[in-house]
Amino acid sequence: EVQLVESGGGLVKPGGSLRLSCTASGFTFSSYSMNWVRQAPGRGLEWVSSISSSGTYIYYVDSLKGRFTISRDNAKNSLFLQMNSLRAEDTALYYCARGSGAVAATAEYFQDWGQGTLVTVSS
Amino acid sequence: SYELTQPPSVSVSPGQTASITCSGDKLGDKYACWYQQKPGQSPVVVIYQDYKRPSGIPERFSGSNSGNTATLTISGTQAMDEAEYYCQAWDSSTRNVVFGGGTKLTVL
Numbered sequence: 001e002v003q004l005v006e007s008g009g010g011l012v013k014p015g016g017s018l019r020l021s022c023t024a025s026g027f028t029f030s031s032y033s034m035n036w037v038r039q040a041p042g043r044g045l046e047w048v049s050s051i052s053s054s055g056t057y058i059y060y061v062d063s064l065k066g067r068f069t070i071s072r073d074n075a076k077n078s079l080f081l082q083m084n085s086l087r088a089e090d091t092a093l094y095y096c097a098r099g100s101g102a103v104a105a106t107a108e109y110f111q112d113w114g115q116g117t118l119v120t121v122s123s
Numbered sequence: 124s125y126e127l128t129q130p131p132s133v134s135v136s137p138g139q140t141a142s143i144t145c146s147g148d149k150l151g152d153k154y155a156c157w158y159q160q161k162p163g164q165s166p167v168v169v170i171y172q173d174y175k176r177p178s179g180i181p182e183r184f185s186g187s188n189s190g191n192t193a194t195l196t197i198s199g200t201q202a203m204d205e206a207e208y209y210c211q212a213w214d215s216s217t218r219n220v221v222f223g224g225g226t227k228l229t230v231l
Contacts, residue, residue: 035220045158045166045209047220059218062124095165107172108213108220109156113165 002026009117022079022096030074033099038092053102125214127223145210155193
């Protein structure tokens, strides 16, 4: 059974930083791209970032470039999201999601999702 | 940036067919997929690569994609299908994943 477990969320002041983690099990982690998707309270899904299976190809939504950094440790079956200069509008539930192949591409979809970790940015 | 547009809400009577559309420029040239999200739960893919159903997804869920519109069709809609549905595609020009705004399906 595929499991994706996110952690690291919490309450942070504007301008602060957080590092999210996602621990995967039940599949060959090093064979799949991984993604972060967020959902603000009462709002829709917003893709944040994707990292290829080897970590070579990394993509971000334009609005977040420069503040967030995605990374992975295939030896530990773990995905990370370093979030800096946080703003109130970053408040959301952050999901870890497994991609459909080794690299995000034309046929990309998210076949498994974690339960999410809540990030709240407030003074 | 590439955008996908969905109607905010769709209503259907139990046992009838529900159709949810997703519009985007030349969307038919891309692959579309659909997610179902029930309150308090994580999204679940119900259609990928335009029309394929993952294992465990009922046959009443089907998809199509042509021109500028992808469509999720639920035949014989059941009360358990009441949920938010999101379409998604990959924009190769920006190398971004794009989601539609979501459609609330109500089974009356």
